[in-house]
Amino acid sequence: MAFSHFVFNLVTALVALLAMPVLVYIVLQLVDIKNDAVIGLALFHTIFNLLGVLIFIPFIPVLARVLIKIFLDIKTEVTLFVNNTTTDIAEAAISDMKKETLHLVSKVLPFNLSVLRIDEKIVFS
Secondary structure, three states: OHHHHHHHHHHHHHHHHHOHHHHHHHHHHHOOOOOOHHHHHHHHHHHHHHHHHHHHHHHHHHHHHHHHHHHOOOOOOOOOOOOOOOOOOHHHHHHHHHHHHHHHHHHHHHHHHHHOOOOHHHHHO
8 A cells, every 4th residue: 555655656747747837827826925935835735635636546457556566465464353354243342442552553553663772771770
């Protein structure tokens, strides 16, 4: 998912850079950016995303096949508790969600501490 998002933004950004004068012209025709700069920026970003969607719609099947080829063997299950939880019993689902949250925090927190170069002993003492 992250890779497809990266490709989408990269291709859209390249096309938007090439079409920058046209995009700026459209925004300037629709918004007085001297008075509404934030609205102008929001409109530009919206047009940017719509441009990306229009570019990628015809290529979705191709992109899906490429992503499946690249990432076919990656089958990791991150969750332990909510995989087989039934939603019929709310108490069980809530309990499993709490367990899942604690499990994921126990996996993510040490990783984040190591990335930030914070000694775990300081946090967990």
